[in-house]
Amino acid sequence: MRGRDNRGSATPPRYERALGTLMSEKAAEPRLNLSKATVLLLQNNQAELDILGQVFIGFGVKAIRKCLNIDQAEQALLSGAMYDLIVVDCDMPGQAGFDFVVHLRRMEQNHNRLASILLVSGHTVPSAIQRARDCGANFVVAKPITPKVMFDRVMWLAREERHFVITDSYAGPDRRHKALGPPTGVHERRQDNVLSSDTVITERAAS
């Protein structure tokens, strides 16, 4: 009978908590103030670059650096400016956009290496899918980039709390969005899980 009583309860505790969370999220609608953000845009062609620039102008961003090729983007990184968000086109010739991200994540002396990086991708050939995952970007967004899509992704990036991982073969945010570890009572079997090491430190971007 006890089980039946529990099921018969109008608002089980777990449901109540979930409902409470939803209600509080609705009450405090998330807002973005990007007026002080600095954004670097690297796109393959002028029309796409202009559209993306307009989207961020609409979001209230005042400092936008627009680049049409890798050289311009690298100059921008070395100019001393600090970028809060870098948007990179996956469709650069020769998959150069991925190389750019890999290179940036390895630039130890450059504070921009920890910036949020968003990849935007049109049609993706199979060989590029793994590169998109492994180059070190925070997120990949499929084109066409509409204001709604971009707002949702920027909001997601602003809430990003993943650790930064540097190994011999990868530098970037932890590719696991949920690092849950092994089940309770089960020991980690892998010997090379960098998260189990004691090298966790806190790093702030130099300002």
Place this chain on the structure above:
Amino acid sequence: MSGKVFKYENRLAGALVAKDGMSGEEAVRSAQAAVEEVREPSLQEIDASLKEIYRTGEAMTDAADPTALQQMYASANRVVALGGVFGLAELGQAAYSLCELVSRFQRLDKFSASMIRVHIDGLKLLRNPDPHPAEARRQVLAGLRQVAASVV
């Protein structure tokens, strides 16, 4: 394997605010208005890319031309990026199907000029979608996807 894991400051997190700033609705409305300012040049870019696809397609013979295919892929990928922003989502989807077709040709070393041409017909139809019923447009897109998927 050696590695380093660390927490770091998410500089974008500072943009997340409880007051001031923009709600999602406000930001999207503002950005949409800003994007409208580049509607005309963007539509011109779409038409230039389509013209390039048509020209390349008409010049294709029964033998694959790797350079022409790569040009066609790049032009179609531009239409993928631009179409959906200005109410031409179905055109963008047809261009995506053309990209998929060309990439399969490149990867599997196959080629069919007629498969390219049927995509070009689809693009021409979906560039001016209004005279055609939604169901007809849906069937055109389904057909194009089926053509691309048949290359294995």
